[in-house]
Amino acid sequence: MRKSIATVSLSGSLTEKLTAAARAGFDGVEIFENDLLACPLSPEEIRARTADLGLTIDLYQPMRDVEAVPEEEFGRVLRRAERKFDVMRRLGTETLLVCSNVSQHAVDDDALAAEQLSRLAGLAQESGVRIAYEALAWGRHVSTWDHAWRIVERAGHPALGVCLDSFHILSRGSDPQGIADIPGEKIFFLQLADAPLMAMDVLQWSRHYRCFPGQGGLDVTSLVRHAVDAGYRGPLSLEVFNDVFRQADAGSTAVDALRSLIALEEAADISALPSPAVPTGFAFAEIATADPLPVTTLLTTLGFRRTGRHGGKPVDLWAHGDARILVNHGTGTRDDGPSLTAMGLETADPRSAARRAEALLAPVLPRRRSDHDVPLDAVAAPDGTELFFCATRRPGHPDWTADFTASAGVTAAADLTAASDLTAAADERQDSPRAGSLTGVDHVALTQPWHHFDEAVLFHRAVLGLRPHESVDLADPYGLFRSRAMTGAHGTPRLVLNLAPGPDPDSRARAQHIALATDDITAAARRVRAAGAELLKIPANYYEDLDARYEFAPGALDVYQELGILYDRDEQGGEFHHCYTASVGRVFFEIVQRTGGYRGYGAANAHVRLAAQRR
Incomplete structure (x- = not known):
């Protein structure tokens, strides 16, 4: 299927966004009105620029607060629409996104909404334009996709259809299964975005935390399947509001965006890729x-x-x-x-x-x-x-x-x-392995540049076939340290992606580390220290807290404190012992012992380790 991206998803000027989208390999773009208004080029020049880049303009958006309004106000809506239709003609695009009304002047009257949208569609048809009506998740009276579809169906105008937005649908917990029953020709546009699962106001969630499909926790794949089953054959288009993407390089963001759609097509059984050869x-x-x-x-x-x-x-x-x-x-x-x-x-x-x-x-x-x-x-x-x-x-x-x-x-x-x-x-x-020998690499932790974290999650998930685990926020002395583990099908390899605090972390915050497995953490720590390695020193307060939370064999905590060994236990009784070497440049090593099926990475101890490394 054709692939498109909304210009609001990328940083920079409109011309920079168009160039980034074209170089990444997109087929088309949605022109966000704010980008047009801030651009010194005329609509005709923008149309020529997109054509030169091999792009089409698939959508112009948004037009707000249109339907279910008093007649006097609707007259002003039609006047505004005529101007927008003229701009669209000059741009060379035929589909206008109309969002469900959020104004306090809107009334809760589906019949009025359908009648006014039908009149708007009639005016649009005369200009060679069609209207894609979208339910905003925070719409005043229309906030769900099925409600929007009922109004469109009631209006019954050939130039009026629905725009389905995965974020607006899935963020409300709506069931997208019924989308398959919409006639495919009435789905005028499909906008896609993922998002991490968060308990917050949906408007703020939408405006700041959307991400590309495969980077969050929403089931975008099923929604796309339902739309395709309905007969939708238009572009798969990304509309992502994200504070990080707005500041990051548009070129790399556009590549990440297109990768997400390629992986989504595979997941939705739209196209096939070489099967992942998951690392072991x-x-x-x-x-x-x-x-x-x-x-x-x-x-x-x-x-x-x-x-x-x-x-x-x-x-x-x-x-x-x-x-x-x-x-x-x-x-x-x-x-x-x-x-x-x-x-x-x-x-x-x-x-x-x-x-x-x-x-x-x-x-x-x-x-x-x-x-x-x-x-x-x-x-x-x-x-x-x-x-x-x-x-x-x-x-x-x-x-x-x-x-x-x-x-x-x-x-x-x-x-x-x-x-x-x-x-x-x-x-x-x-020559004679003993207790405390290192048996292999347990995991590798890579600290990501601030603008590459979500991209890295999608990359390792889609390209390598690794399974992402829940994201964890860890307390660093100077902020929050975000971490997300990725593992192979059978639990290995283990790769941990970290995001250090701040947009420009220093070399210590950007440190990478290699965790080495052992069958006896105490023997291993003693051996490496005897050989001259400097192990990270952990405060006595930490061990006093361990003593309060868990029961240990007599003298065990004294040994742990002497050697700088940290300890964690999961709800199933699995145990994790680990210690750290001093850093050389940006690299340090961790020695770990897992028992009882422990699958974590000692996140409960991260703040202690980070503070010790800062010192």
């Missing part, structure tokens, strides 16, 4: 740094050892159990310090995963490689993190580890000088 785990995490010493020293204290170097790039492979970290010391800057820049995702069918990512507008990353390098498909996530689709040691697929060969002098000289003793100790420990 992490193949590796890559840390980029200009100075590898702080990173390699920390890895060594955690028990990792260097197992190879890339044949043609300054990249070392470090491993401990099933956890693998690549240290790329050919990139990065000393000002920013080490940062987590890429992840390898274990995927049953890497090529299929890449094809799906491309179909959903994920930027395909060019990869500098020699003729002997293993081919790997990679795309960029919204925050710039590179995602590689891997099939580690899986028959029939290229194995990325073949690019890394063990050899003497695998690390830079500066590394060897400072870390050789620790490396030897780590090698000795790994």
Whole structure:
């Protein structure tokens, strides 16, 4: 189906919005009247500009407070409408959105509303225009889609139909199933928006918190199915009022918007995409740094050892159990310090995963490689993190580890000088695994730029097939820290998306971290601390509170306090023990132990951890 977007959904001037929509790949736009009034171009020039960009103008909106008014007032409505019809003729569009009346002068009279809308439609028809009547969720007397449809049906004019808006319908909890019974030709337009589930005034909810389909909690997919079942064949159009989108780059927002419609078409069985090859785990995490010493020293204290170097790039492979970290010391800057820049995702069918990512507008990353390098498909996530689709040691697929060969002098000289003793100790420990060994990557947490959080949720959901969990607000010393976990079909991999406070968070707030699993948190903490790692210090007040809330074995809390171990327990009795290393640049590590089926991430302890890191 054709895809359209309301100009109110994007930031910038009208010409900037049109350019962003066209470059993203939209077929058309809805012109929001405020954008037209603020534009120095004439309607004819706007029409020419959209045509040059390959866009159509699918809707002009809105015209307000039209129906069920005293006759004297309706005369003024018709005069205003004539002017709007002339503007639409000059723009080259034929559909006008009319919202249900919110004025205190409106009367509760469906017969009058139908009669006046019929007269308005007659005037519109003479100008080659048709009227799409929409029920606002806060309309004074008409606030539901079925009420609007009854009035349209009663009016019985061929130039009058309904506009269905998913937010206005679903935010009120209305059942959209009956939409399938509306004659398809009477659904003149379909506007789509999602929203997080919130308990607040519906007008404020609508004006500030709408988002693109797949980013919120409304069942937009079912509504679209019902409209298509009714015979609707017009454009799928996005009308999203969102404070973040109004400030973000229009180009990236438009791409995110189109991705949401492509994914929605798949979910609504309108079109097909390559099936998601849902990741099953992490193949590796890559840390980029200009100075590898702080990173390699920390890895060594955690028990990792260097197992190879890339044949043609300054990249070392470090491993401990099933956890693998690549240290790329050919990139990065000393000002920013080490940062987590890429992840390898274990995927049953890497090529299929890449094809799906491309179909959903994920930027395909060019990869500098020699003729002997293993081919790997990679795309960029919204925050710039590179995602590689891997099939580690899986028959029939290229194995990325073949690019890394063990050899003497695998690390830079500066590394060897400072870390050789620790490396030897780590090698000795790994030769005979004991309690407290690290078994693999439990989860990875990525802090998103303030304007990419909802986009990141949709990206990882649609492109990778990960399942989003409920969003959680965490208390940071300087604001709220929003967090949302994403998991694979069987609970792994676990990826946590965080949104730090403020529009320009500092490097500490933008920190990324890798959580490593262990079967014995106490032994693990003792081992890494004995190897020289600095663990985050947690205040005594925290442990006094734990003692008040839970019962522990004698002396257990003393050990936890000594080692900086935090604790959480869920309602089913599952337990979570975790501790944190100091940060190097934007990166730190977490060591976690899960027991009893615990599925969370220690959110109850986040404020304590964040405050400790601030200190």
